[in-house]
Amino acid sequence: MDDSAKQLLRLIIRRIPSNKLYSTLRKWEHLSKKQFESLDFTQPKWLICDNLLSLCEENDLSAKHVTELELIHRIEQPTQGAWHVCQLIDAQEEALTSDLLQFRESFKLHLKGLISHVAVKIKKHEDDAIWIRIAWGDNFTKPNHLKPTYVVHHLQTPYVFLSGLNVKHKPLLHQALVLATHHESIKDVHLSGRCLTALRDLLMRQYKQVFPVKHPRPLQERSPLLTHPNIENEHAKHAENRLQMASEVFGDGTLPKLETALYKLETRYRGKERGTMGAREEPFRGVVRFSSSNILESLKYCTSSGMAAAPVTPLLSSIVQKGRNYFVITDKGPGLSQTPGPKV
Amino acid sequence: MEPLGNATTTARNQTATPRRSKSYGYSRRSLGVELASRFGTTPGHLTAVRVTTNRGIPKPRNLNDQVDPEHIALLVKKEWKLSYVTPLYQFRHTQLKSYSKQLATFIVTEKQKGVAVEIGAETGFKVVFTALLGLAEGEDAETVFIQIYSKPVFATNGEAAKVVWSGWLSCIAGEADFLRSLPPDFTCLPLFGASGAESLTALVKSWFGKTFDCQFGPLAINSTSLQWLAALWTACNPDVNIRYLKLAWIIPAQPPLDVSYTVHSQDAWELWNSIQQEGGLKDKVDIKEVTRFIRGLESNFFCHFRIHLSAGSLIKVSTSLGSAHQDGKIRISSSDMMRSILSLLTECALLKMPI
Known part of the structure; x- marks a missing residue:
């Protein structure tokens, strides 16, 4: 084990919280059962780290094995960084039959064909997701293990989730992904957030949806404190309708967790102060940002409570329907249209 | 302390009466002013200062001609937490040096009493009061700027003391009628901004309260x-x-x-x-x-x-x-509009002040 590998191991151990250390190391399959049992997890971290280092020396492990440990840790902690989503388009026939083994070989081959100094680690997670850790170097430097890129992909789906990717490496990674998954091209879907599972659920519609019904649900039993039954009835009907509408748009139950939504407005002024502004041809430029611990829940609440007027504007429902949270809005013809936005 | 407090209230009650009828001439609600937030803190009392319904458009002026650019630089770019201050009794701009010593002694004593204040080595600890001359206009009292310097606990020998806390008291374009009506021994610097550890802010406030018989309160910007x-x-x-x-x-x-x-x-x-x-x-x-x-x-x-x-x-x-x-936090990034922001905030502070 060389010095850089030792340093990397120390860094990774430092990053893993003490209470997670046991479970993470157990999943790392490079220590024998006896060796693992010899580690005392009640000791301070630095001491565990020292013991672990000597075990690694014993087993003749290298940086490659150490990075696997970080990959395991990252899989356990998917909310550590921001994730961006890309979509693979135009699948070829082989795309449907490719398996992990094929993908692994082909991805590594293509990426290494594009850039010489790169370290790739691929691991399959329990939920069939493929996790890829890439450490980038360039022509003259060794791969930098301190700033790796993470890629998560489910085979046979068009979505790829990326974290920690810089602009320089983007085209390389995109090309390797397109070739390895047998697709024609890849595009940014303008969706980002910290919670990986939420992004996946949103795109794959794995949340509880509500479909329009012709006959509204029967009213629930009201409490006896009625001021006037007709007024109460009327209010309850409205509230029911709003809730139904909000659920149709945003879904029901626990909604996927998105933190932000960003709109770049390049539309004409539509507000009340029409005066000279109404006649103005140029767009009224602005940027609107919604943020909350869960914007879909917040927006649903706004709609169901009446703080947002009915019906829900396509701008907001597009977050769910199109699976995006970045939009550029322009005037095109009479209606409101949304352009795909600049390539990020 | 008691007689001083009485002096304040009587003085202000006298000035409040004639203007009260003036402000009753129209409904405050119609002016877009939330009654609750203006008077929420002082039920049963009315503020002597009128709510402004129109203002002149500020012309950006180059303050550098009137005020030392170094003084302006002190106010710019930092985030200030605002409070209002009632008029100071027997505050003299000529005594700033002595105030510096008094405040420093006060903080050191409080520290020895066991109040948890991180002020580092006492050798490097000092307080500096500066008057920022030129910002004030008409009846306004000159702005006072306070800096607390301290050496870090593990500082090397040559290392200079750093500013660990700064704050200021100001009055920009305060309502002239109100300022004139104050008894001669009172100086009105209603706007207080602080940047630094909260524990130091609290000590500075308590020293001002003890020395000049004044009160501080949080200034929310409605x-x-x-x-x-x-x-x-x-x-x-x-x-x-x-x-x-x-x-x-x-x-x-x-x-x-x-x-x-x-x-x-x-x-x-x-x-x-x-x-x-x-x-x-x-x-x-x-x-x-x-x-x-x-x-x-x-x-x-x-x-x-x-x-x-x-x-x-x-x-x-x-x-x-x-x-x-x-929540009363402001940041001024350029001197261009500084005076107009401060005059608006001075007005907020005068309105918030309990009478």
Whole structure:
């Protein structure tokens, strides 16, 4: 084990919280059962780290094995960084039959064909997701293990989730992904957030949806404190309708967790102060940002409570329907249209 | 201390009576002023200062001619937490040196008493009072700036003491009638800004309270004042480019939803200009115009997102010239509009002051 590998191991151990250390190391399959049992997890971290280092020396492990440990840790902690989503388009026939083994070989081959100094680690997670850790170097430097890129992909789906990717490496990674998954091209879907599972659920519609019904649900039993039954009835009907509408748009139950939504407005002024502004041809430029611990829940609440007027504007429902949270809005013809936005 | 307190109240009660009838002439609610927030802290009392309903458009002036640029630099770029201060009894601008020593001694004593204040080695510890001459106008008292220097605990020998806390007391364009009506022994510096450890802020406040028989209270900036700031900043865009106008609301959804709307400076100004042109008076701004401007922005937002921003509250306004937050935190990024922001805040402080 060389010095850089030792340093990397120390860094990774430092990053893993003490209470997670046991479970993470157990999943790392490079220590024998006896060796693992010899580690005392009640000791301070630095001491565990020292013991672990000597075990690694014993087993003749290298940086490659150490990075696997970080990959395991990252899989356990998917909310550590921001994730961006890309979509693979135009699948070829082989795309449907490719398996992990094929993908692994082909991805590594293509990426290494594009850039010489790169370290790739691929691991399959329990939920069939493929996790890829890439450490980038360039022509003259060794791969930098301190700033790796993470890629998560489910085979046979068009979505790829990326974290920690810089602009320089983007085209390389995109090309390797397109070739390895047998697709024609890849595009940014303008969706980002910290919670990986939420992004996946949103795109794959794995949340509880509500479909329009012709006959509204029967009213629930009201409490006896009625001021006037007709007024109460009327209010309850409205509230029911709003809730139904909000659920149709945003879904029901626990909604996927998105933190932000960003709109770049390049539309004409539509507000009340029409005066000279109404006649103005140029767009009224602005940027609107919604943020909350869960914007879909917040927006649903706004709609169901009446703080947002009915019906829900396509701008907001597009977050769910199109699976995006970045939009550029322009005037095109009479209606409101949304352009795909600049390539990020 | 008792007689001094009585002196304050009687003095101000005398001045309050004639003006009270004046401010009753019209309904405060019709002026777009929230009664609750203006008078919430002092039930049963009325403020002697009138709520302004129109202001002149500030002309950005180069303060560097009147004020030492180094003094301006002290106020710029930091985030200040604001409080109001009641008039100071027997405060003298000529005594600043002695105040520096007194405050330093006070802090050291409090530290020895066991109050948890991190002031480092006592050798490097000092307090400096400076008068920022030239900012004040007319009846205003000159702004006073306070800095607390301290050496870090593990400082090397040659290392100089660093500023660990700074703060100021100011009065810019305070209402002249009110200032004139104060008894001669009182100095009115109603606006207090602090930047640094809260424990030091608390000590400075308690020293001022003991020495000049004054009281401090938190100064929240209500949404009317934030709207004023948004309009005044936008109005001066042709003279100083504000780059953007950013308004932030919080909507009481579950979980709470933050909405920020950043408008391009030129477009914001054109909206403002279209409202101003109908109003007639070019150099004066009326509260009605301010309200229409904000409604104009809110309604454009509504036409896109169908969310009523009025269901929430405006909590922050910012441009490249500075920012102001509802909780009383401000940042001044450029000296261009400094005086007009401070005069607006002085007014807020005078209104908040219990009488």
